[in-house]
Every structure is written in C-alpha cells, then in structure tokens.
Amino acid sequence: MSHYQVLVVGGGNAGISISAYLKNQRPDLQIAIVDPSEKHYYQPAWTLVGAGTFDIQKTERNQKNYIPKGVTWIKQRCVSFQPDDNQVTIGDGSQVSYDYMVVCPGIQLDWGAVKGLEENLGKNGVCSNYSFQTATYTFECIKNLKGGNAIFHNPHTPVKCGGAPHKIMYMAADYFRKHGILNKVNIEYWSGAARLFAVDKYEQTLLKVVKKGNIKLNFNYKLLEIDGVNKKAIFEGFADSNKDQKVEVAYDMIHVTPPQSAPDFIKQSPLVNAAGWVDVNVNTLQHNKYANIFSLGDAAGLPISKTGAAIRKQMPVAANNLLSLLDKKALDQEYTGYTSCPLVTGYGKLVLAEFDYNNEPQETFPFDQSKERWSMYQLKKHVLPRMYWNGILKGKM
Numbered sequence: 001m002s003h004y005q006v007l008v009v010g011g012g013n014a015g016i017s018i019s020a021y022l023k024n025q026r027p028d029l030q031i032a033i034v035d036p037s038e039k040h041y042y043q044p045a046w047t048l049v050g051a052g053t054f055d056i057q058k059t060e061r062n063q064k065n066y067i068p069k070g071v072t073w074i075k076q077r078c079v080s081f082q083p084d085d086n087q088v089t090i091g092d093g094s095q096v097s098y099d100y101m102v103v104c105p106g107i108q109l110d111w112g113a114v115k116g117l118e119e120n121l122g123k124n125g126v127c128s129n130y131s132f133q134t135a136t137y138t139f140e141c142i143k144n145l146k147g148g149n150a151i152f153h154n155p156h157t158p159v160k161c162g163g164a165p166h167k168i169m170y171m172a173a174d175y176f177r178k179h180g181i182l183n184k185v186n187i188e189y190w191s192g193a194a195r196l197f198a199v200d201k202y203e204q205t206l207l208k209v210v211k212k213g214n215i216k217l218n219f220n221y222k223l224l225e226i227d228g229v230n231k232k233a234i235f236e237g238f239a240d241s242n243k244d245q246k247v248e249v250a251y252d253m254i255h256v257t258p259p260q261s262a263p264d265f266i267k268q269s270p271l272v273n274a275a276g277w278v279d280v281n282v283n284t285l286q287h288n289k290y291a292n293i294f295s296l297g298d299a300a301g302l303p304i305s306k307t308g309a310a311i312r313k314q315m316p317v318a319a320n321n322l323l324s325l326l327d328k329k330a331l332d333q334e335y336t337g338y339t340s341c342p343l344v345t346g347y348g349k350l351v352l353a354e355f356d357y358n359n360e361p362q363e364t365f366p367f368d369q370s371k372e373r374w375s376m377y378q379l380k381k382h383v384l385p386r387m388y389w390n391g392i393l394k395g396k397m
Contacts, residue, residue: 156192
C-alpha cells in the first residue's frame with residue numbers, strides 16, 4: 001500500500017491549486033493527487049463559447065502539464081473512503097493511505113436525471129454549455145434561430161457557476177437584438193430556484209436586462225422530460241403556488257443545465273452531511289467528524305455558490321489550516337463565504353457580482369459593480385483565463 005502525507009482527491013481547480021500551494025509552502029511534503037482525467041478544462045469560458053465569442057479549443061489542456069512538480073499523480077478514480085483507517089480505495093482495487101486528506105473532486109452532472117436529455121443533447125435544438133462536447137452547439141442554435149421559442153433552464157439543484165444558466169440567455173437576447181429578430185423570439189426562463197439571483201443589488205440590474213429582452217420568468221419548476229422529436233419540454237411545479245402542476249412547453253431551442261450533485265462515490269461515503277455534500281466546518285473547511293480531512297470546492301457542503309472564485313478564497317484557508325494541524329497549532333484561518341459570479345449580460349457587458357455567506361456584496365473594485373461594464377467583460381474574457389492557467393493552478397493566487 002502506498003502512503004502519502006497529504007492525499008488530494010480530485011485534480012480540478014481545487015485539487016491542483018491546493019497541491020501546488022502546499023508544495024510551495026513545504027517542498028518536502030509528500031503529496032499525491034488521485035484523479036483519472038487526461039484533460040483539464042477552463043469551464044468558465046464555456047458561456048462565451050456558447051455565445052460564439054471564445055474558441056473552445058483554448059479551454060482544454062493536458063492535465064499532465066499542470067500536476068505540480070514533485071507531486072505524485074495517481075491516475076485512477078477514487079472508489080471509496082475508509083476514513084477510520086486513513087485510506088481510500090482506487091479504481092484498480094488497491095488502497096492508498098494518508099496522514100491528511102483533502103477532498104475536492106468537484107461536482108457531478110446528472111444528465112440522466114431528466115428523461116430524454118442525454119439522447120437529445122447536441123441535436124433537436126437541445127443544447128448545453130455544461131459540456132465541452134456540446135457548448136459549440138449552443139451557438140449553432142442561437143445563430144440559426146429565426147423566430148419562435150427560446151427556452152433557458154436552471155435546475156432545482158445547486159450547480160457550478162450559478163449564473164451560467166441565465167448568462168447565456170442574456171447573450172442570446174443580445175444576439176437576437178443585434179440581428180433584428182428579438183421581436184420574433186419568445187424567450188422564457190424556467191428555473192428550479194425561487195428568484196433570479198440571491199443578492200438584491202445585482203438582481204435589480206438583471207431584472208432590467210430581463211425586461212429589455214422581454215424575457216418571461218418562471219420559478220419553482222423542475223424539468224422532468226425532453227421530447228426531442230416533438231420539441232417539447234415538460235416541467236413540474238414544486239412550490240405551494242404550483243405544486244405538482246405539469247406544464248408542456250414547446251421550444252425551437254432549449255438550453256439545459258443538468259441537475260447536479262456530489263459525485264456518487266462521495267454521496268455513498270461516510271464523509272457526507274444529510275444533503276449529500278462533504279460535511280465540513282463552513283469557516284475552517286475541516287471535516288466535522290474526521291479532523292485530518294479538509295474539503296473545498298464544489299463537493300464541499302458550504303452554503304454558497306459553487307464557483308472558481310470561491311475556490312480561490314477557500315484554497316489558502318484549507319491549506320494553511322491543514323499545515324497548522326500538521327504543526328499541532330490552532331486553526332486560525334477562516335473562510336467567510338466569498339464567491340463571485342461574473343454575470344455576462346450581453347456582448348461587451350458584464351456585472352461582477354461578489355458576495356459572502358450573508359449575501360452581502362464584497363466588491364473588489366472602487367466602483368458600483370452592479371452596473372453593466374465593458375471593462376468587466378474584458379476581465380472575464382481576457383484576464384481571468386490567464387490568471388487561471390498561469391497563477392491559480394500554480395498556487396500563487
């Protein structure tokens with residue numbers, strides 16, 4: 001059985017960046033990353049891909065080029081956890097043991113949870129920016145639409161990048177406007193949430209964008225089925241006002257965000273809370289039962305939007321608290337729930353929402369970030385991708 005001082009489960013944004021940070025701080029630490037992926041993706045750009053303004057090939061790179069120097073890459077999937085024995089079981093059936101573990105495998109896209117979605121994805125007007133394989137089809141649907149119903153869906157579960165389901169809707173509305181067909185397109189938003197955005201300051205701007213696009217909002221609905229042949233989507237209400245009400249919606253194009261959850265091997269483990277996410281202290285990111293385990297990123301049970309910006313703030317907290325534990329010192333780093341949603345509201349327009357656990361704005365720049373700005377759009381399109389590949393994944397930001 002191989003053994004490491006720190007075992008990191010997951011090789012996405014969180015896993016790579018925390019491994020690099022720990023190695024930067026303590027070069028002698030024996031660290032291993034468990035992850036089977038050959039490719040690494042910069043997913044925040046997929047909204048721009050779906051809007052036809054970013055090259056999808058620039059969002060994919062080889063994982064091997066980002067495994068930090070001196071860190072062992074165990075190119076296997078994690079199958080199960082045995083936290084009482086400080087070990088995990090991996091895909092080939094062997095065990096790996098650890099002194100400390102960081103659990104950050106990301107989030108699972110449950111395409112199969114919506115009847116008919118998988119078999120219609122990428123055809124019959126059914127698109128999604130949540131897949132490298134289908135993000136470009138979103139723009140095909142947008143640019144080929146000459147009129148009719150354009151439906152944009154947000155599921156009833158937490159999702160990575162909570163703004164993405166409606167960002168592409170704003171981009172589409174702007175595209176239709178620029179091409180003189182906005183008055184021929186009926187745009188509808190069908191959401192499992194109770195409102196458009198959780199923070200009042202930013203929601204007020206988004207509601208103005210909605211009004212400008214003549215977009216119809218429908219809340220507290222769950223997507224049950226896609227009928228690709230007949231181009232119909234079936235929704236079911238689940239709030240007191242619309243409980244069990246089924247609605248059949250005709251579409252010419254529909255952008256679907258799949259329901260999401262922690263990966264199955266996480267949900268079936270002893271590490272989770274009642275909701276199926278890794279059970280951690282929301283401030284220290286230390287596991288509530290197993291003191292030598294930390295978790296961050298999308299699989300962590302934190303009451304905040306699941307974004308790369310949140311990971312950037314969580315990572316040094318989890319890393320430094322782990323090092324404090326290793327040094328037998330008190331855990332003195334706290335994560336206060338910072339997250340950010342760069343809300344693209346049109347071509348060359350963006351609202352940079354930044355807020356904390358209390359949904360209070362925590363803005364970086366010395367101006368009102370609830371306003372649509374060209375400068376913030378440039379930040380998303382040009383600056384943030386470079387920061388990700390050259391800084392964040394190297395544990396330097």
